[in-house]
Structures are given as C-alpha cells and as structure tokens.
Amino acid sequence: MSAPDRPQPKPGILDIAAYVPGKHAAPDAKKVHKLSSNETPLGPSPAAVEAMQAAAANLETYPDGTARALRDAIAEVHGLNPANILCGNGSDDLLTLLCATYLSPGDEGIVSAHGFLLYKIQILAAGATPVVAGERDLTTDVDAILQAVTPRTKIVFVANPNNPTGTYIPVDEVRRLQAGLPPHVLLVLDAAYSEYVRRNDYEAGLELVSASSNVVMTRTFSKIHGLAALRIGWMYAPAHVVDAIDRIRGPFNVNALAIAAGAAAVRDRAHVEASVRHNQAWLARVSEELSALGLTVTPSVGNFVLIHFPAGKGRSAAEADDYLIRRGYILRRVDAYGLPDALRMTIGSEEANLGVIAALKEFLDGQG
Numbered sequence: 234m235s236a237p238d239r240p241q242p243k244p245g246i247l248d249i250a251a252y253v254p255g256k257h258a259a260p261d262a263k264k265v266h267k268l269s270s271n272e273t274p275l276g277p278s279p280a281a282v283e284a285m286q287a288a289a290a291n292l293e294t295y296p297d298g299t300a301r302a303l304r305d306a307i308a309e310v311h312g313l314n315p316a317n318i319l320c321g322n323g324s325d326d327l328l329t330l331l332c333a334t335y336l337s338p339g340d341e342g343i344v345s346a347h348g349f350l351l352y353k354i355q356i357l358a359a360g361a362t363p364v365v366a367g368e369r370d371l372t373t374d375v376d377a378i379l380q381a382v383t384p385r386t387k388i389v390f391v392a393n394p395n396n397p398t399g400t401y402i403p404v405d406e407v408r409r410l411q412a413g414l415p416p417h418v419l420l421v422l423d424a425a426y427s428e429y430v431r432r433n434d435y436e437a438g439l440e441l442v443s444a445s446s447n448v449v450m451t452r453t454f455s456k457i458h459g460l461a462a463l464r465i466g467w468m469y470a471p472a473h474v475v476d477a478i479d480r481i482r483g484p485f486n487v488n489a490l491a492i493a494a495g496a497a498a499v500r501d502r503a504h505v506e507a508s509v510r511h512n513q514a515w516l517a518r519v520s521e522e523l524s525a526l527g528l529t530v531t532p533s534v535g536n537f538v539l540i541h542f543p544a545g546k547g548r549s550a551a552e553a554d555d556y557l558i559r560r561g562y563i564l565r566r567v568d569a570y571g572l573p574d575a576l577r578m579t580i581g582s583e584e585a586n587l588g589v590i591a592a593l594k595e596f597l598d599g600q601g
C-alpha cells in the first residue's frame with residue numbers, strides 16, 4: 234500500500250460530525266434576539282467587566298497558569314478547597330480533557346440519548362466508543378445507564394439539568410447512579426445550568442464529589458454569569474483527577490482577562506440572584522403561554538425550554554424556526570439531538586420572550 238500524499242487525521246476523526254453552535258444572524262430582521270445558546274439576557278456583572286478592563290492593562294504578561302485568583306474566589310463563594318478546583322477555557326475544555334485523560338481506544342463512554350452533544354464528540358476524539366443510554370420522558374434514566382455499563386466502560390456523562398431537554402434528576406438518583414457504578418468508572422456531573430434550578434431535591438454534586446473518588450462536577454461562567462465570550466469553566470474533583478488533568482492541560486488554559494472577570498463575577502451574588510429571579514418568572518410564563526397555544530413544552534428547570542411542534546406541514550419545528558428567524562428571533566434547531574420536531578428557546582429579555590410568544594401565536598394561527 235502506498236503512503237498517503239498528505240497528512241491523515243487519526244482513524245475516526247473524519248467520522249465525527251462537528252458541533253454546530255447556535256445561529257447568530259437573522260439577515261432579514263431589523264432587530265435580532267439571539268435565543269439559541271442559553272446566554273443570559275442580563276449580561277455580565279458590571280464588576281466583572283470592570284475587572285476585565287483593569288486586567289487589560291497587562292496583556293504582555295502570561296496569566297497565572299494555576300488561575301489561583303479565580304479558584305480562590307470560587308472556593309470562597311462555594312465553601313470549597315481551592316486545591317480541588319481546576320479551571321478551563323470554558324467547561325468544554327474540561328470535558329475534552331476528561332476524555333483525553335481517561336479514555337483509550339476500545340474504551341466506552343456512556344451518554345444519555347438526548348445528552349449534550351460535546352460528550353459524544355470528545356469520546357470519539359479520544360478513540361473510544363460512545364454508548365447511548367435511553368431516557369424516560371426526555372429525562373436521564375439511571376437504570377438505563379447502569380444497564381449500559383460493560384467491562385469497557387470508563388466514563389459516564391450526565392448533564393444535570395440536561396441541555397437541550399431542561400430536565401433533571403434528583404440528588405437521590407445521582408447517588409444511586411454513583412453507588413451502582415464500579416469504582417473505576419468516572420462519573421461526570423455537568424452542572425452548567427445548576428444555578429437556575431429551584432428544586433428542593435436537586436444538588437449540583439459538590440457533596441458527592443467530596444464523598445467519592447470517582448465523581449467530578451463541571452460548571453461554567455457562560456450561562457448565569459454572562460461571560461460566554463471569555464470562555465471560563467471550572468471543575469470540582471478529587472485530587473487524583475486534578476493531578477492527572479494538570480499533566481496534559483494547556484499550561485495557560487485560562488487567560489488573564491477571564492481570571493479577573495470570573496473572580497469578580499462569582500463574588501457578585503446580587504447579580505446572580507437577579508438572573509435567577511428573572512429566569513424563574515419568565516421560565517414559568519413562557520412555558521405556560523406556549524402551552525396555552527397548544528404546543529407541548531418539556532418542563533424545564535434551566536434557562537431554556539424545549540418546545541415540541543406538530544409534525545404536519547405548515548406547523549413543523551423547521552417552519553416555525555424559519556418564521557421566527559424572519560422576525561429576528563433565533564431559536565435552536567435540535568435535530569442533531571434526535572429531536573427534529575422541537576426547537577429550544579433560551580429564556581430572554583421580556584421583549585424577546587413576549588415577541589416569540591406573539592410570533593408563534595401568529596404562526597400557529599396561519600397568519601404568516
């Protein structure tokens with residue numbers, strides 16, 4: 234066999250379907266409301282922007298590779314040991330590093346049927362095999378995950394709450410999952426939307442991480458803290474996991490502006506609470522009003538809702554998406570998640586939320 238005439242990606246890379254981010258543009262609309270990536274309508278804390286601007290005076294120096302100031306701020310606010318916190322260039326970075334660190338070709342990683350797509354991509358990128366566990370009512374099914382475990386399983390990803398469904402599993406179920414996994418299988422609890430959840434039976438996973446040696450929890454500054462552009466994520470993990478990942482992560486994977494802004498953002502509790510209040514009120518109202526239009530809305534605990542459309546012509550999710558985009562409302566198609574009849578809508582500003590509700594009413598009334 235002759236040698237290839239150009240560099241070849243390793244086997245499997247070209248079989249991966251790239252992650253498609255939410256759309257940005259609605260070319261025909263006067264005003265655009267981007268409700269496609271679960272960004273916050275409240276923007277970042279003013280204190281975070283100020284801290285970032287101050288840090289911009291020193292762009293010639295490398296950042297602190299341990300992101301100490303950011304880890305200290307997170308530790309202070311959440312009551313954690315900073316040694317067990319690892320920061321990343323978005324939580325994407327950390328999820329990718331977990332796969333690169335714990336998976337080899339031949340290994341399996343378990344994901345949920347409608348789980349966040351990045352898990353599958355990074356399991357494949359590590360040369361391992363994603364195994365899909367079924368869900369019940371668009372919700373993570375602990376029994377299905379436990380049944381999917383084989384001697385090759387090395388990692389299990391659970392987004393709690395899950396994106397794009399907005400559903401969650403209670404802490405007792407998360408504990409039952411951990412208790413049922415072999416101790417060498419790493420359970421990754423992705424708590425990107427945890428700050429929004431207002432349920433007595435929900436926990437993000439901090440206690441389970443502290444009490445176990447095979448659980449990590451990831452979080453992000455992209456959602457409630459409104460810092461998606463800066464790319465900041467963090468992970469709370471046992472020391473042995475932090476040590477392993479520290480060996481392969483980029484030595485400066487969190488930039489200096491992100492460190493400064495993130496530390497200020499996490500300390501601004503009033504801003505976080507204002508975001509939670511806005512979301513609480515509008516999540517309930519958007520869910521009720523869309524249901525009143527005859528659409529099915531999956532009950533969500535996050536800052537977004539999954540809206541199901543009838544499959545018939547004239548009322549489908551794809552046609553609703555086109556209709557909304559022409560009016561400046563960008564929602565998220567979720568075909569790649571196996572949900573071609575649904576759209577995901579981020580809870581936005583009052584103007585955006587009411588605008589989508591009104592536009593969908595017109596769409597369904599056939600007034601478009």
Ligand SMILES: Cc1ncc(COP(=O)(O)O)c(C=O)c1O
Nearest residue numbers: 323324325392396425453455466
């Ligand atoms: C469940 C979940 N995890 C992780 C991420 C990645 O967030 P980031 O890389 O911006 O921290 C997202 C972003 O949409 C998400 O929905």
